[in-house]
Amino acid sequence: MTRLRLYDTLSRSILPLVPAHPEEFRLYCCGPTVYDVPHVGHVRSALLPDLLVRRLRAHGLTVKYVRNLTDVDDKILARAKQRGETPPELSSKMAQVYQDTLRQLNLLTPEVEPKVSEHIPQVIALIERLLAEEAAYVQPMPGGTTDVYFAVRSFAGYGKLSRRRLDELRAGARVEKDDTKRDPLDFALWKGAPEGEWGWQSPWGWGRPGWHIECSAMSHAHLGHGFDLHTGGMDLIFPHHENEIAQSEGAFGGTFVQRWAHNGFVNVDAEKMSKSLGNFVTAADVLARNDAEGFRWFLLTVHYRGPLQFDTETLPDGRVIFPGVCEAERRTDYLYAALERLTALAESAGDAPGRTAPELAALEDQRAQAERAAEAALDDDLNTPVALAALGELARLGNELCDWADKRRRQPELLGAARPLAQALLGSLTRVGGWLGLGHTPAPTYRARTRARRLAVRQLAEADVEARLAARAQARAAKDFQRSDALRDELAALGVVVKDTPEGQRWALEV
Helix, strand or coil, X not given: CCCCEEEECCCCEEEECCCCECCEEEXXXXXXXCCCCCEHHHHHHHHHHHHHHHHHHHCCCCEEEEECEECCCXXXXXXXXXXXXXXXXXXXXXXXXXXXXXXXXXXXXXXECCEHHHCHHHHHHHHHHHHHCCCEEEEECCCCCEEEEECHHHCCCCCCCCCCCHHHCCCCCCCCCCCCCCCCCCEEEEEECCCCCCCEEECCEEEEECHHHHHHHHHHHHHCCCEEEEEEEHHHHHHHHHHHHHHHHHHHCCCCXXXXXXXXXXXXXXXXXXXXXXXXXXXXXXXXXXXXXXXXXXXXXXXXXXXXXXXXXXXXXXXXECHHXXXXXXXXXXXXXXXXXXXXXXXXXXXXXXXXXXXXXXXXXXXXXXXXXXXXXXXXXXXXXXXXXXXXXXXXXXXXXHHHHHCCCCCHHHHHHHHHHHHHHHHHHHHHHHHHCCCXXXXXXXXXXXXXXXXXXXXXXXXXXXXXXXHHHHHHHCXXXXXXXXXXXXXXXXXXXXXXXXXXXXXXXCC
8 A cells, every 4th residue: 555645536535546456556548549749738648647657666566557549540540541641650650759759758658558459359359248238239320331339328327437417418519429329328339431441350340449449448458357547638537438437347347447537638828728729739849949858847837637727929039939838947957957066066075974064954854854745745646736846945955055065165074064965965856856757867968958959949059159158258368348248248149148157158048
């Protein structure tokens, strides 16, 4: 048993996460339908199980994490025809883009990432079981094909996840409408298709699976019945997850899954993100402008169940920026600066224990308190905003320690006392950052990566910046401060911040 507690959508309460099998926690996440590049909503949906897996493993549990890829769907067929590709070619390409994007954001790779196209036998077997239980029926179609439908009213518990009552549901309100169905609420398990169209052979003729049956078949194949947790976006509660419950419990009885967790919507400029509204923001849009860790930090600033406000801003030169992500990237810069300074202090402070400094004892107390606060917040329904605040506090304490040490460079007995605290702060930052998936890159690598992107965004060449800095250094040496200030202003106008240090000029690019 863990201390981790999570809001359960089914019971509408925060409950402890207890694995049904003590040796392994089993988790399933609804992945995307891979007919297009991933958007911000796809990333947010994948972040929830990523955080859960990190916390469960931190508590010593083995986790089997399954996230599917829906590579069989009518949307894929339609998009492939538009592009002049086969459906498998399109879905394979888009699946690779999705996986590559999540890797950039340091999202954990699932133990299993099943594809629908590889589980057609399991889908057919599940449909046959539902037919045998009289929870489904075969329906010949006017064009000579055959569909199979789930009979919603055969499942007494329908609506328990979404809290909807059957008699209040109307055909057309996110429910498939088809005059051939026995009941407007029934949904397709198998869709017949003409020979030659994309599909597979089945006992009911040529066709392909309906959307809802796919996740039931794949989760059962890899996690069995009654697994521990199912996650997905809030938009999937009805009808998709409601239908999953009906199918799985209609076929196997008992409880399909012990707990449900859903992340909130993404709003762009105060409206729900939607292709129909034209406010669709892809992950590639963000990563072209911002660093992946800054993007991840931004996603963590809002509790997973709340709506994520994703604002855009158009600059006078026409460039579109994402202010919230930019601010998160600045905070990520601060984290890496603290990590780099602490690493240098821990390695250079000497081996002598030194004498005790009361102010360091106070810093140690604050370090321990911040780490405990982060751990408690994450174990209480994954409160990432509080955990992020604790991470920021640890970075602040690290900089405070380094500032203290900088003033005592000629007092080795005091620097010796700073070393264990620097090491302890590094450990806390590493642990808390690891729980959040942040701070995992060597600081010089992060600095080089973000500098290269920021130069590219501004269409600047590093050599041009260095040339202006060299000219400024010459002006300062010649005491031509008017020229020196003018060059500094030119660089500032380009987004280059210059800092004069005892070691010479240091420069960085604004986010």
